[in-house]
Amino acid sequence: MVINLEKSHLLYIAGLIILSIISVYVLIVLPHGVPVPQLQEHFYLLGLGLNSTILLWTISGYLLLRWIRTNKKNKSLLIWSISFLVYSITFVAHIFRAIGFPIANENLSVFHFFLWRWGMPCFSAGILYGILEILTDNKKLQQIPSISVLILGFLWLILGLFIIPSEDPIEVTMYLFLYTIWIPVCFTMAYIFTFYGYKAKEIGPKLVGLGFFILMISYHGWAPWHFEEVYYLYYLWYFLFLLSLTPILLGFVLMSFEESHD
């Protein structure tokens, strides 16, 4: 006998029964949650890191899917997909740091910082290359700015972390990197997508632009609030960063729908 689940709504009834059993148990026992001492100190980092990773992987996965679905012709989708995936390394480290893996703590030493942050110059170069791939057919114009961003990004990381003497090498490095590369690249992305959205009268690109704009703003606060005495406020910027990923994801999804209905 074949049961038509849709017609009889058996899944809904089964769900209600399971929920009722759980509710009865919970109301009788009134259970206390199991403590996880490792998370006591860094539970917020776990949440932020986990959510950021999920969103970055979703953006990356969606862009990859679109690249495949569109017959692998739009190279920018693939480049951005890889860029978002590489960028997520930092946030994967946050998850592991939060659950008690000291090696995942980027603030442990300059080497650890480099280990978990090298994805950022790659991300900057990747997203820039992706947009230049769309805007110009000139290979030199596509490659020279992207490679310069990559080289300069690594140069700041190496100089700031390992060569320039400083009491706060991590913060100095990020001041250099964020204010000369990251922020201008994010602003460029924000501007181009917004401009395109405005001209094409589409919401998707505008949302992507908005996301990159918020991302850019969130990184303004990174270095100044990364010092020990104000470190707690660093998480507010982290919250803002997390918020920026939603319009980026939503924008890319909407863009593919809007373009297909063009």
Added chain:
Amino acid sequence: MQLALLYFNTVVGPEIFFSHPGSILEKISKKMLNFFDLDMSEEFFEVILIEEDLKITNMYFEITSCWARGNKEMLMFSIITDRDFKGELLYETMKNYSTKIKSIVNIYKAFYTKGYLNKNDPEIELKVKELHEILQEFYDVLRERSTEKIKDEKIVKKFKQFKW
């Protein structure tokens, strides 16, 4: 891009009063005059010439006239561009200049220079000069606007060349 002002000569029918830069190819001007002669209720319309790979964006308007039959002169702006050009982007500019021409006192006199229409009015030459100046300015503005618009559209074309 070429700009033309067509008017309805009560004796010989539709004529080109002004064209810039240079004169319009005979093959195209004949078609333009035929479009003007059509009794259409549309004020703004575009025509695509498939063979010539061109687009003609037109705006019909009227000005009051003491010398014309029915007390009105029938005029039409025609802008010749590439086939892909979005003529509607120039609508506002065309509208503004038609209003500008309408607002000039006795501007209808500019259309009475031909022998068989000459009214021996000393103001005719002045009005011709005035109208030519406005049309030249109109062309410069159109040129500027269309270049701006084309630049703006480039980004859309760049993005649209890919599937998303």
